[in-house]
Amino acid sequence: MNEAVFQRCIHPHCGGIASLADTSFHCPRCGGLLDVAYDWNHLTPPKSLRSFEAKWAERTNPLSFSGVWRFRDLLPFAAPEKILTIGEGQTILQKTDAVAAYAGLKPGCLFLQYEGLNPSGSFKDNGMTAAFTHARMVGARRAACASTGNTSASLAIFCAATHLMRAIIFIGSGKIAYGKLAQALDHGALTVQIAGDFDDALERVQQVSGRLGIYLVNSINPFRLEGQKAIMYRILEALRWEVPDWVVVPGGNLGNVSSFGKAFAELRDLGLIPRTPRLAVINAAGANTFYQLYEKQGLRWNRGRPEQATIDGYMKQMDAANLRASTLASAIEINRPVNLPKALRALEECGGVVREVTDQEMLDAKAQVGAGGLGCEPASAASVAGTKKLRAEGVIGSDERVVCVLTGHQLKDPTATVAYHSADPKTFEEVLGKRGVKRASFANRAVQVPNDLDEIIKAIEVYA
Ligand code: F0G
Numbered sequence: 302m303n304e305a306v307f308q309r310c311i312h313p314h315c316g317g318i319a320s321l322a323d324t325s326f327h328c329p330r331c332g333g334l335l336d337v338a339y340d341w342n343h344l345t346p347p348k349s350l351r352s353f354e355a356k357w358a359e360r361t362n363p364l365s366f367s368g369v370w371r372f373r374d375l376l377p378f379a380a381p382e383k384i385l386t387i388g389e390g391q392t393i394l395q396k397t398d399a400v401a402a403y404a405g406l407k408p409g410c411l412f413l414q415y416e417g418l419n420p421s422g423s424f425k426d427n428g429m430t431a432a433f434t435h436a437r438m439v440g441a442r443r444a445a446c447a448s449t450g451n452t453s454a455s456l457a458i459f460c461a462a463t464h465l466m467r468a469i470i471f472i473g474s475g476k477i478a479y480g481k482l483a484q485a486l487d488h489g490a491l492t493v494q495i496a497g498d499f500d501d502a503l504e505r506v507q508q509v510s511g512r513l514g515i516y517l518v519n520s521i522n523p524f525r526l527e528g529q530k531a532i533m534y535r536i537l538e539a540l541r542w543e544v545p546d547w548v549v550v551p552g553g554n555l556g557n558v559s560s561f562g563k564a565f566a567e568l569r570d571l572g573l574i575p576r577t578p579r580l581a582v583i584n585a586a587g588a589n590t591f592y593q594l595y596e597k598q599g600l601r602w603n604r605g606r607p608e609q610a611t612i613d614g615y616m617k618q619m620d621a622a623n624l625r626a627s628t629l630a631s632a633i634e635i636n637r638p639v640n641l642p643k644a645l646r647a648l649e650e651c652g653g654v655v656r657e658v659t660d661q662e663m664l665d666a667k668a669q670v671g672a673g674g675l676g677c678e679p680a681s682a683a684s685v686a687g688t689k690k691l692r693a694e695g696v697i698g699s700d701e702r703v704v705c706v707l708t709g710h711q712l713k714d715p716t717a718t719v720a721y722h723s724a725d726p727k728t729f730e731e732v733l734g735k736r737g738v739k740r741a742s743f744a745n746r747a748v749q750v751p752n753d754l755d756e757i758i759k760a761i762e763v764y765a
Pocket residue numbers: 423447448449450451452453520551552553554555556557558632633678680681708709
């Protein structure tokens with residue numbers, strides 16, 4: 302099997318190749334990003350997407366139960382006995398007309414892909430099972446990541462559940478939501494808090510893992526992105542294999558959009574879907590490098606030769622101004638996305654757009670998602686806020702079918718949620734006001750009542 306699977310430089314003109322077992326995750330020729338590549342002539346791709354339905358009857362087999370590995374014919378880099386799964390990917394696609402109305406879409410047009418249902422509460426488990434499997438294939442004993450919280454929670458849970466590796470996580474100071482930090486600590490990860498932000502932590506973890514030979518699970522690792530392709534397979538499955546018009550996703554390190562673009566391009570090239578959906582990436586306004594470069598400066602994939610001077614110039618400008626990412630949506634508080642070139646390629650493949658949304662817009666959208674019956678963290682709601690914006694601009698039509706990916710669970714960041722709904726102006730100001738959030742238009746405040754039966758009954762009759 303192995304000669305049919307290898308790693309390949311994403312830049313077509315480079316032609317750099319690395320073996321399946323290579324863990325440097327950089328092209329040996331040009332230093333660029335790598336893809337996991339398949340020679341389909343020597344593999345057995347599925348004949349149709351419907352063929353995956355047979356897996357539903359095999360749910361007692363953990364590989365068929367997994368929402369990632371039941372699609373293993375589309376990420377065939379591991380022998381079945383090497384695969385490590387903790388039951389990831391049991392997620393749902395929920396049609397929601399209340400949120401559709403908020404975003405300006407007709408009933409039946411908006412779907413939320415709820416990745417908060419994963420074992421660690423975010424989409425990261427889709428990629429972690431794949432990276433872990435690769436780590437096991439190469440005999441790694443330690444795995445590391447820099448994280449805004451969810452990657453670290455996912456790495457920590459996989460290490461704790463399998464006892465096959467030691468988790469080492471790098472986080473920035475004061476840059477991680479409490480729920481996520483709680484997970485890493487509870488699952489026993491070695492947690493290194495560095496004086497800096499995510500961009501600093503990511504640079505350091507790459508240096509450290511290179512020096513100490515530790516397996517890196519950040520999304521620069523192309524095996525992570527192979528696992529995340531399955532989120533798109535599950536969306537197609539839930540839509541009975543019909544392709545939606547749009548997939549909208551928050552953008553941080555740009556791993557998701559890169560992975561989604563690869564998933565759809567492969568399905569199209571294998572003749573399994575007739576067209577790709579369009580992709581929309583939503584940045585936080587306080588961490589909007591991708592938006593700036595793609596929409597304002599016109600940076601494009603350009604057949605594998607994106608204008609490096611544009612990227613370098615922008616980064617230099619950020620350094621000169623000491624501009625640091627700053628948003629309440631800590632999951633996407635990232636100014637130097639490592640997957641930038643892959644994301645450009647994905648947008649070219651799938652007719653993509655990028656938008657930015659403010660913390661205010663995200664929190665309002667988050668409250669609407671909550672009132673609509675699913676709970677997500679602030680960063681995840683960027684997808685709904687972005688859809689609303691694209692709808693208002695007329696880029697998305699009111700009767701197009703749109704899937705917003707809700708990347709992480711509501712309980713990841715209870716601080717922001719409680720502050721939004723809080724009746725206490727001091728709490729609001731401390732958590733949200735100082736970040737520029739002015740109103741909580743959809744707040745659901747707790748009702749204060751004396752400890753008196755008549756007063757309690759009166760309050761209930763007034764409000765419900
Ligand atoms: N949404 C959530 C909830 C996330 O945790 C992240 C990334 C993203 C969106 C952005 O995804 O990087 O694929 O564009 N979190 C990383 C972490 C960086 O460390 O947990 P992306």
